[in-house]
Amino acid sequence: MPEAAAPAPKPRAGRTVTGRRRLRSALAVAALDLFAAQGYEATTVEDIAEEVGVGRRTFFRYFRSKEEVVFPDHDERLAAVVERLEAADTAESPLSVVGDTAEVVLEMYLAEPEISLKRFALTRTVPSLRDREIASIDRYQRVFARYLRYRYGEEPHGDLRAAVGAAAVVATHNHILRQWLRSGGATDAHGALREALRLVAAAVEDSWGGQETRREAESTDQVVVGVVKTAASAADVRARIEDVLRELPDE
Numbered sequence: 001m002p003e004a005a006a007p008a009p010k011p012r013a014g015r016t017v018t019g020r021r022r023l024r025s026a027l028a029v030a031a032l033d034l035f036a037a038q039g040y041e042a043t044t045v046e047d048i049a050e051e052v053g054v055g056r057r058t059f060f061r062y063f064r065s066k067e068e069v070v071f072p073d074h075d076e077r078l079a080a081v082v083e084r085l086e087a088a089d090t091a092e093s094p095l096s097v098v099g100d101t102a103e104v105v106l107e108m109y110l111a112e113p114e115i116s117l118k119r120f121a122l123t124r125t126v127p128s129l130r131d132r133e134i135a136s137i138d139r140y141q142r143v144f145a146r147y148l149r150y151r152y153g154e155e156p157h158g159d160l161r162a163a164v165g166a167a168a169v170v171a172t173h174n175h176i177l178r179q180w181l182r183s184g185g186a187t188d189a190h191g192a193l194r195e196a197l198r199l200v201a202a203a204v205e206d207s208w209g210g211q212e213t214r215r216e217a218e219s220t221d222q223v224v225v226g227v228v229k230t231a232a233s234a235a236d237v238r239a240r241i242e243d244v245l246r247e248l249p250d251e
Helices: 017-038 045-052 056-062 074-086 094-110 113-123 127-152 158-182 189-220 234-247
Strands: none
Touching: 017 045, 017 056, 017 113, 045 056, 074 094, 074 127, 094 113, 094 127, 094 158, 094 189, 113 127, 113 158, 127 158, 158 189
16 A cells, blocks of 8 residues: 655745745744843844744844844845935925835834834833833934935035935834724724825925015015104104005006
């Protein structure tokens, strides 16, 4: 009687793209749980690997250190942002392009809510991780500012406009993200960010547009205001001014 065929071996975790993604996420979640339970400094790489059921070498295939496990894929995410900005349509408003890219960054956080929420709790208590988070935010801001300087080119105050625009977009993104994190992921972060960025873009663009409008008005209109001391009553002065205004020709 022929022997039954042996079942095909199941692929090991990490052998496929999906498997690698799941294992990387599992390591990150395990690390964050251990950091919260026994402290960041007290937790070792061996602890994290053992929690997931893999070896130390497997951990280092995905992360260079236990600090990096708190911020997985940061370099790849930043590279994706740069690529998106470089491919953006120059017919679009520069701030609109940066705002749309900020939405993509937000989605990166929202795509892994468990990791994002656990990381938020952890960085509140570990100063070194908080510093790392601030440094990562600064990198996004510098990338946005570089793109805006390129788009504003030789326009008046282009460098200042780029710096202000980048800072405003990043600050808005961070404000909405923190609201989402503090709510435990319950708020509509996408809708809130779009509305907030619309207001920011209008404020930034109008401030520079308003300056141009004022300069044009100053170059075409001449208004002289005089103050003269008189013994006439306020009612008489008002009546005389109204008479003069009525005699002015219509534009």
